Amino acid sequence: MPTPIVTVTDLAKHYKVPTREAGLKAATRSLFKRKYNTVKAVDGISFTIEPGEIVGFLGPNGAGKTTTLKMLSGLLYPTGGTPNVLGFQPSRRQPNYLRQVTLVMGNRSQMAWDLPALDSFDLQRAIYGLPRADFERTRDEFIELLEVKELVKKPVRNLSLGERMKMEIIGALLHRPKVLFLDEPTIGLDVTMQRRIRQFVSEYNQRYGATVLLTSHYMADVEALCKRVIVIHNGKLLFDGDLAALVDRFSAFKTIGVTLANGFGSFSQYGEVLNQDTGHVSLRIPREKTPEITARILAEQQVDDLTVEDPPIEDVIEKVFSQKSAEGDAG
Template identity: 50%
Template sequence: MIELSELVKIYRVPVKSPGLWASVRSVFSREYTEVRAVDGISFTVEPGERVGFLGPNGAGKTTTLKMLTGLLHPTSGSCSVAGHRPRERAPEFLRDVTLVMGQKQQLLWDLPPTETFLLNRALFDLDRREWQDTVDELVELLDLAEVVNRPARNLSLGQRMRCELVAALLHRPRVLFLDEPTIGLDVKVQQQVRRFVRTYNERHGATVLLTSHDMDDVAALVDRIILIDKGRVRFDGGLRDFSERYGAGRRITVRGGLSVLGPLGFTAAEAGTCSATVPADEVNPLLQAVLARLPSADVSVNDPPLEDVLARAFGEQT
C-alpha cells in the first residue's frame, strides 16, 4: 500500500552570521546550506497495517508524510501510495488518502463544521447519500451531534479536532496519514480519538501511518514501529521487538519498601511504589533478593514504559 525506496529530500536553507553587518550583507548576497531532511528512507507498509512513524523533532517524519501525500516533491528516490506516484497529485490518488495534522486545521473558521463537510462533498465529488451516511457514522462515532452546527471558532480544541477528523475522512480514504493527531488534547478526547482511529481502521481496512510524541497513542494504536532519526530509518519492527531492543530488560515494581530495597538499585516510582529496570537474565536473582528482604512484598514485573524505551532509543541514536 505504501512503498518508499531510497527517498531523499534536501532543503536549501539560508544561513546568516549574527550582527547588523551580516544582515546588510545578506540582502545582496545570501549563503545557503543544504539540509538533508530525509536521507534515503526505504520501507513498505501493507494494506490495513497500523504503523507508528517515530523520531525526535526534526528527524524527517513530517517531511516524509508530506512527500507521501504529494505536498512535497522528493529530491531523489521514489515512493508510491495506493499504486500512485504522490507527486503527480492524480485525483484518484487524492481520493485514496488523507492527512490529518494536529497543528493545522481545514475547518472553515467562521462557519459550522457542517459547511466544511458540504464543501468537501463538492470537492471530492461524493454521492449525496454516501456522503450523508458517512457524516452520520463519523459524527456518531465521535459524539459530535451537539456541536456540528456551531461555528468552528466557538468550539473547544477537542471538538474542533474531532470535527477535523470527520472532514478528513468523509471521502473514506484507504490510507490515513496522521501527524500528531492528539497534540494538545485532554486525556478523554485523546482516548476518544484513538478509539475512533482504531474502529475506522478495523471497519474499513484502512492503512494508518501515525507520527506522535505521545506514547499512549503509539501503545494504543500501532503494531509496528518505524523509528527514524536524522532522516534515516534506525528501527523497523514490531512493538514488542522495539521494547526488547531498546527497553534494556524488564521493570520490577514493588509496593512500598524503598528504604529496604534502595541498596538493591530500586528508586521511588509513582503511587508509593519503587522500581528497578534490569536485564532479563537478572530478573530472577533480583526477585529472590527482594522476597528475601520483604517476604510478603506486592511485586509486579512488566516491560518498561514506552516513553522510557523511546527516550533510550533516541538517546542511542543521537
C-alpha cells in the same frame, strides 16, 4: 501475502536553507550574497506497509516524520527514491490517487472559520464529487461516532480545540480514504479528547480496513493504536518493527516491584533501589539478570507480591534518541 499498500525505497529529501549570522550587518550582506546549507530532512529510508496496518512514526522534532508524510501524500517531490502508495507515485498527484488518501495535520485547519462545520463538509462533498446519499450516510455515521450532533451546527470559531479537531477529522474522512496520513492528530488535546480521537481512528481502521500512518508525540496514542512502529532520527531509519521489540531492544533494564509481608528488608544487594516505602520496594535491574534476581528475592525475602515491568515507553524512546545523538556527536 498481500501486496503492500506503501512501498518506500531509499527515500530522501534535502532542502537548501539560507543561513546567516545574527545582526543587521549580516542581514544586509545576505540580501546580496546568500549562503546556503543543505539539510538532509530525510536521508535514505526504506519500509513497506501492509493493507490495514496502523503504523506509528516516532522521532524527535525535526527527525523527518512530517517530511516523509508529505512526500507520501504528494506534497513534496522527493530528492531521491520513488515512493509507491496504492500503486501510484504520489508526487504526480493524480486525482485517482488523491481521492483514496487523506492528510490530517493537528496544527492546521481546513474548516471555514466563521461557518458551522456542516458547511465545510458540504464543500468537501463538492470537491470529492461524492454522491449525496453516500456523503450523508458517512457524515451522519461519523457525527454519531464522535457524538458531535449539536457541535456541527455551531461556527467552528466557537468550538474548543478538541471539538475542532473532531471536525477536522470528520471533514478529512468524508470521502472514506483507504490511506490516512495523520500528522500529530492529538497535539494539544486533553487526555479524554485524545482517547476519543484514538478510538475513532481505530474504529475507522476496523470498519473500512484503512491503512494508517500516524505521527505523535504522545506515546499513549502509539501504544493504543500501533502494533508496529518506525523510528526515525536525523532523517535515518533507526528501528522498524513491533513496539514490544523496540522495548526489548533498547531498554537494558527492568523494574521489579516487591510488596513485603513484614514491611522491611534490605534490597541494595540486588540492584539499584528506586523507591522504598513501608511495605513496598521498586528496583532497577539489568534485563538479563531478571530471572536470577527474581528467584533470589523470592527465596531470601518474605514476599507478598512481586511484579516485573518494562520501563515506561517514553523512557525507552528518550534513551534511544539520546544514545543516537551522542553517537552522532562523537562521529
